[in-house]
Amino acid sequence: MARSTPATTALEKAGIGFTLHEYDYDPNAARIGMxxxxxxxxxxxxxxxxxxxxxxxxxxxVLVPSDKEVSLKRLAAAAGAKDCAMMPPAEAERFTGYHVGGISPLGQRKRASTFIERAALSHATLLVNGGRRGLQIEIMPxxxxxxTAAKAADLC
Incomplete structure (x- = not known):
């Protein structure tokens, strides 16, 4: 299976170190992150x-821990907007260039403002999707x- 994705390419071009982790993706999982x-x-x-x-x-x-739910009210406040709503899957795929279950915050087709749950930044390393189902990138916060030029906020 190819390990190179737009996400890994973006990190390599930026000179940022990371570790890849592969796993068996279950498309029928109730909560893909979990x-x-x-x-x-x-x-x-x-x-x-x-x-x-x-x-x-x-x-x-939006980057939040896999065991948490994002508060749309808090996200709207962090983004300086009056309201906020999740994008339909097909629209998210067109915007990012990735398939649902494989959407990475890195190497997206179009650039979006990124927000990260502040509490997550306390860990030595984090894992985010690597741009393909079954691939995660481990990286320092x-x-x-x-x-990603992410802005930290209390989102959960």
């Missing part, structure tokens, strides 16, 4: 799910923030 954490034996608060939303008229990328 399934990935369990398959890899990773604490769910370290594995961030990538969500795509609209804050007002702007598309935003500071490098993830730098690579």
């Amino acid at each position: 399934q990935a954490a369990e398959a890899l034996g990773i604490a769910p608060e370290r594995l961030l799910k990538t969500l795509m939303a609209k804050a007002g008229q702007s598309v935003v990328c 500071s490098d993830l923030v730098r690579a």
